Amino acid sequence: MGFEMKSSNMKKRLLRKGLTEFQADVLIKVMGIPRGETRTYKQVAAMAGRPHAYRAVGTALRLNPFAPTIPCHRVIKSNGDIGNYSAPGGRRKKIEMLEAEKAI
DNA sequence: CAGGTGACATGAG
DNA sequence: ACTCATGCCACCT
Secondary structure (H helix, E strand, C coil): CCCHHHHHHHHHHHHHCCCCHHHHHHHHHHHCCCCCCCEEHHHHHHHCCCCCCHHHHHHHHCCCCCCCCCCHHHEECCCCCCCCCCCCCHHHHHHHHHHHCCCC
16 A cells, blocks of 8 residues: 555556556556566456456566566566566566576 | 557467 | 467557
């Protein structure tokens, strides 16, 4: 609840950046993934209220203007693979951060 | 409105 | 365990 107000502001910032409602919602949900934990693209889709839009979640994360502050690196594939990462450093950096957080 | 794209999921072989 | 094809969804052109 402490970050309810924060995420509300963040959503506005994201919308101002030109993201759609869906894309902003996805990133807001991702903000709530604790350090040391991961979620799958599918789980994030469900959290955003679109259980079947897991593919579009990847498209949304790709637009994350605040990586790694919004920890999109904590979103991985359902089969355990790391998945991709478009922020600077690429997939390699994603793996490093997850290991540093002991999420893997 | 049609066609294309992508940080996915899942089943078949 | 691995590759390939197909399905799916939001978005863009």
